[in-house]
Amino acid sequence: MKKHFLKIGLAVITACTLFSCKKSSNETVNISVPLRVVGKAISTTTLPEKDALGNPLPLKGTMLAGKTYDIMSDVTVNSGDTLYIQPGVTILVHGDGLTAASSPTFYVNGTLVSDGSKEAPNTFTVFETSTIKKSNPTFKDDAANDPAFKGYWGGFQCGPLAKLLLLRFTHIEYVGSPWDVNATDYGAKAGDPKFGIYMNSGTNARASLIVEDSWFYGSKDDCIGKCANINVSIMRNTFIKTGGTGGEGVNFKDGVFGDMAYNLSFGGATNGLKTASVAGKSTIVNIYNNTLVQCGFRQTKATRNGSINTETNTGGFIYNNIIVNCKQGLRITYTSEKGSPSDTLNTSYGNSLTCIGRGTPMGGTEQYMVFIEPHQYTVKKSTDFNGYVNGTTITTGADAGTNIGTNTASDSLKYDPLFVNYDVAANSVGRNYRVSELPAGYDFHLKSNSPAIGAGVYPGGTGKNAMPVKANAPLLVQYGFPMKVVTAGGTFGATITPPNKDLGAFPTDGTGNQHKY
């Protein structure tokens, strides 16, 4: 055992050393962190273990680095217990997505920490068989057959007593198996697909959901779905192929506070990032420095947005985002089929870039793309880059505050963010914009002549780069930008990256999203 640890430790040190060599200008020191063991080590690799009667035992303790665990049925982390997963653990879930019983789910009523690292990430994926196939790059735009949307297993369902779900450098793949028995305990109905992560503290003390530097690939519906009454920090993640025929990358409901930043959402069915509360209750989530590409086209219903969307009584600081070839840009919603108006008082937004590579809103059978949906609250701010022309803002009546502007389709390429490797124009025509598989080698860092460079708000910035202040918005004043609602630092805390002077998830100073594709 000890030898094994040593090996991993060595590997980590070597990797770090190599990494640090790259940068000659800045001296970086990396010292290996000793592997942490919480509670008992879990040496059995086929889980869950059963008692004499055949009932599954709840799981707690530490899953060990380098091991591959097979999950055969539902796993429960009891209230008060912790399941800690060392870096470099692979978890294969034996699920088929056909029924709840044959598609294991992690039920978390205590704490689950998947402590992957950049060098030794953790993986939760499906156990591949001849009939349970994984997806591959040939499934570009084929929701009917793409295994990414089969929902082979049930993800992480966190009950009202859960304290913390922390995923760090962790791959989560193929989630979304159906609910049956206990659907109502998690705000769902039998037959509904499970969200990759669901967490709702209800009236209990607010739990924390910290998801950072992780990769989500393939989900039947929402990837992080309908969480409520929790504090969040969702940073530097990649969301690919989220939602088969609908569903968001991240979807927060009532009573959620925190930050979503430096995430890349590529090929999401509906929105990449969404917040929607209920009447009389606030949700404030700051949404900044995210990059959203090719989202919104598998949602066939109108009135749904296709990138970043805030609805019913939600607000926050929404800055520094890049939206490219999505169905629509940012929407501060006045109305949608399901939602009610956003909390416009507690919303502050700007310094974002929206680009449509096509040059026409729609052609032939192509789905439409617009910068901003008119008749909603969103307007183009002076710090924004997009082709929307603000129109009349209604001043009286139920829709007071909404704007009736127009989209200048031909303006599209004017706002190309100049990603290092992504052709905005080529990817927006034909059916290319519907591709949800991220081709290898794509790079959403910014070319040196990108208009997104230096366009963001950031601590210490001045003028158009000054951190926004909205003194008359009590909740924005109270919660700040970024927020400090989750524990920061350490194994059980979040690493919060403040807004950057550049737009998007991949700023030039390398402090943002660390993923490579």
Next chain:
Amino acid sequence: MKKGLLLIQFFSMFLCLSSQAQQANGIVVKGTILDAINKDQLVGATIQIINPKLSTSARLDGTFSFNLPKAGTYTMHFHYVGYVDKDTTLEINSFKRIHILLRPAYSELKTVSISDKQSRETESSAKRTEQLSANMLNVVSAKAIQLSPDITVANVLQRVSGVSVERSGSGDGRYAIIRGMDKRYNYTLVNGIKIPSPDSKNRYVPLDIFPSDLVERIEISKTLTPDMEADAIGGAVNMVMKNAPERFYFNASISTGFNQNVADYGFNAFPVNAINKQSPYEQNGAAYIAKPADFTRDNLNYTNKKVTPNAIANLSIGNRFFDKKLGVMLGGSYQNTYRTYKNIFVPGDQYIDKTNAVGVLQIKHANFRDYSTQVTRIGLNLKSDYRFNENNTIGAYALYTILDDAQSRLTRDTIQTGSTRAGYGTGQTWYYGRSKYQHQSILNTTLDGKHTLMPGLKFNWTGAYSLAENNIPDLAEYQYNTGFFADGTNPTPYQHGNTLDATMHRVWQDNTDKDLSGYANLAFTNKLRDIPYTITVGGMYRDKQRDNKYQDYRLNTDGTAQPWIDIYHYSWSVNNANGSPANFNTYRATEDVSAGFGMIKFKIRKLETVAGARLENTSLSYESDALETQVGKRGSISYSDILPSVNFKYILNEKNNLRLSYFASINRPTFYEIVPGGNVGDEYSETGNVLIKHATADNFDLRYELFPKANEQILIGAFYKKIYNPIEYGFTGVKFDTYSPQNFGDATNYGIEVVFEKYMGNFGLRANYTYTNSSITTTKFQTFNNQTVAQLPLQTRPLQGQSANIANAALLYKNTKKGIDVQIAWQFTGERIALVSPVYEFDQWQKGLNTFDLSAEKRFKKHFAIFVKVQNLLNTPDEIYIKQPTTGNAAPVSYQVPGSSQTLASKSLYGQNYQLGLRYSLQ
């Protein structure tokens, strides 16, 4: 208005007919013909003069008259079924008034007491029962039922004072509401025995399952005595099925008719036999992985049929055998009716926050729905009794009744908000097609005995077994969206293609309720110093068991944007291929009720007192198929209530009573209301509430009764009720989108009641009116400046389902000589809360409703009659409003009056129903 005019013309036509019958010349003889014992008018008794041959019959008020050509001596013959004929010879020289008394035929027999033997089907007998009853009772006789335009018991009930009905989805009256109190506050008995409801949600039996022709009479008790089950706060309905007659009885009728809406719009039919009666799970076992092909399509394919006539047939036949010891009465009834109706449904559950203001109502969706419903009812009724001797009688009773309801619902839903809706005619639109087939049945078998053990000591017992079943297989609704709207690229709206929505549920529901019950009472009658008294003790026990099954499959489109062509071009995959193997809605539940009572009845001079107490113990438990790890997988609740009561009747004189009563009673939650499962409701999601409490009530009643003649009456009453923890339905969940039973607090109900019945010549008038003031005060939801207000506002409102004003009136015309009966009935149900909203002043109110029904009958050739019944003469719309404007909407909302301070939430137009039939009766 035109229809109203027509009505008047129709009625006056009958008036002309009747006046023609009275030619005014010669010598006039006027008279009344009455029952010799109880002075009931013998309406329809024949009076013949032998020479010259003249004949007439007694009118509604028991009077008759002749115009004789000249003075002289006349022989008159008086005849009435069940009475001894009488002949009289009179010398008539000038105007003469005569009074004739006929003796009932059975009074010659001395074995059985009068009250048991009298034909209880007559209206006068009904009134007599009311007068003699120890508690406050209203009775509707079979004659009144036959005469009324109603084909089900539920429709008949709304003719009773203080009773209104709640309509089912098909527009038929389904549940009785007594004194405006919600249907849950009363229970239904068949021959005095409580029967289970086939409906999984309710205890109350759907009264439209009972064809009115099988019923001898209906008794509505508004106060309870200790020998009655205690779970009625409003009252109890007892349907007494047709008893064996004293001699051969035969009554058959056949009729047909149609619904005006069916004639106007046709009928959207789907093949019921295409429905899979069992889910793939039930068919193939728990391990089965359902495939897309396991779900049928034909049941979601609709054909508009033009001609669908109704068919209604009834038969009852009875006699006594073996020296009249064995009596048998057999009844059969068949009804097959078609209805279509239009419904506007605007769910008013959207509350939106406002900056620096309280939130407002916003309407998101406006649905226009076409319902087509085919209802088939079959009823079989066997009642028999065997009289061993004058002291011992045993009866056996069996009832089997089926209600099949096949309903299609085609919906067009237009979004009312947002950029996609620029005004009328634009906006995103959804189309839905839903097929619902429901099969319900009740089997009840009862054995009872009445024994006089020794003079003054009577023992009676009853054992009953009942089985109620309800089955809704494969409830399915497809959905696709389209519309005429701008999408942000172009301000001009354009037509979007029909695109299937992602999901469709297929739900199988099935429940069986089995009741086993036994009742035994011992009554001792004696005198103490000339004060007659009766002491009754008794007990009952009932074991009720439910087996509830639920399967919900969710089908998904295969991920591509599918255009909608028809149901055969809908490609779906099964999201939960093993169905719902374990869920809260698959459960077994038991409810045991045991009760005992002691009651004394005595009469000191003119004061009759019934006093006593009842102890009821309820113990309920359930176990669902939910996981062991889930809260509320199983549960049990038990409670005991001691329920005292006292009824005073002060007999002022033979025609006047004064009554005063107090009783305590309860109201139990149902299995459905307790078991915490989520369900798909007709309009909203529904869920049970394990924390629901049973309601208790103190009830006070005061009533003055005047019986001027046997079938005339004036009743004036007042009542006061205090209800603790009444169970009402409201919305829960953070988005108020789930409908569940709740205890909101305590309520009070008080009111007055007036009943008036009067007969003059061939005309009669029945009218009643009830005023109820009901109030309950609860906290309601409100927000200010996007935040829930710290101190939630209090709102006082009436109880759910409680109308302040309820009135009924019927105008009758009866010409016995010509064999003509006509009745026009009017019912008014004042506004009442249909749905309790959690939001301050957002309750949904049903608008006051006036309905008119008409029936007419003409007898010919002695045993035949043709009849016409018209229901809902004026096609009165049934409307529900929220008393809030649509402030949250920017564009005009569909189906609303612009600028109105209230919002239409629902409107149904059920159309007129016409029925024409032929009856043959021999008795």
